[in-house]
Amino acid sequence: MKSITRQKPFSEVVQLLDRFDRVYIIGCGTCATMARTGGRDEVLEMKNRLQETGKLVTGWTVIPTACDEMTEAAARENEGAIKNANCSLVMACALGVHRVNSYLNNKAVIPALDTLFIGMEDSPGNFYEACAQCGQCVLGETAGICPLTACNKGLLNGPCGGTNNGKCEVDKEKDCAFTLIYQRLKEQGRLDLMRKYHPPKNYQVVPRPRIINLG
């Protein structure tokens, strides 16, 4: 499981950094390194490009896993260079951005990446969104295929009229979720589940802001 990211267009990064002339860059050694969006190489490339635009890069680091608590130690270790900058540019997924934000709350934290989805790898380098954390899991009745993420419309009661030769209306390269669900339920001898009526979904199992105290 990985947090799948994509670099923002450089022009957008430049615009976000518009009011800052001294920048500290933070990359991530886990998901963003794997996705080649915020590993060591990308951080160094970003440093060069920013310097070309006239920014002063006060320092950089690649935190092993930007979303976990180790980020605090890294922030302390690099305190000087971070203080010397007037913002931090984070080349990690949004969870990393949030983590950094919680330690550097008197300085602007700017994301350099867009976080796309939480992906599972099914073949080398191929990631798909498996779960959208909907709060009310239906996998037990859909042969383990999530219609919230695998269907463009997040339908529950079967395929839409756009399904074509087993493919999805929005992309001929992608499977229709309900062809997959149908095939697998059939294989498992549970096709009757496809006939079951699913009532409208509860989108407020935990209303946003989603906060739960497990203490």
Place this chain on the structure above:
Amino acid sequence: MISNFKQALNSGKFVVTSEIGPPKGTNIEQMLHHIDLLKNRVDALNVTDHQSSVMRFPSIGGCLAIKEKGGEPILQVTCRDRNRLALQAELLLAHTRNVRNVLCLTGDAVPVGDHKEAKGIFDLDSVQLLRTIRQMETGKDSGGNDLNGAVEFCAGAIVTPEANPIEPQLIKFEKKVEAGAEFFQTQAIYDLDKFAKFMQYARQFPVKILAGIVLLSSARMAKYMTDNVPGINVPQDLIDELAGAPKGGAIRKGIEIAGRMVAALKKDSICDGVHIMAINREEVVPEILALAGL
């Protein structure tokens, strides 16, 4: 109050419906013209709801115009653009304005349309929407709260008889029947033998089936639809027939084919009626009907 359309469905006559596509903009002249042209030739007129996810004048607006002109509208309602509150509110409005027929659709995906970055809603799907209507008829909204005045609708849905694979499509069809669909409009059909087989299956359910007739305007269009539109297969002999038409005469051939198909469906009582979609060529619908002897 039973809608005129429902009365027609129950009368045992061969029912004819057609379709009005509202404009993109405030110029509704052409839409009104099409309504005038068709309102007395068919049993009811569908008004499409942002068809192909392209933003347009709303279905309810077209339905009200049909009402004003004394015609019988079918409100198309898709689940793409509104959550359950907004969908129910629209049904309340429709009922009070005597728009009493609804076609429940999931709706095309947002990325196929002209506002590709919009949020697709799909809070309900077509089956849930049908059940919501039936619940609202009992005087309760979908949240179980009391309504001050219930609704009453003749509610229908769509089915694709030549979907591939077919079984998931038929399961969904049956779910729609169980949810209270009274009539079905089908995806365009061209192979009458295949369609007759589908009807043998569909006849076991207490619903009326209107065969979808989409006007073929050229051999190229027929090929394109076969290759790209889900569940549409134009047989090669029809494509050849269109290709063999004299230059500029393909559209006449298409009208002839449509008229012939409607006549055949009616003659052998294969289904309960037809739903004719002439997509931007609404003015030829009367000709198709005349050729079919209707």
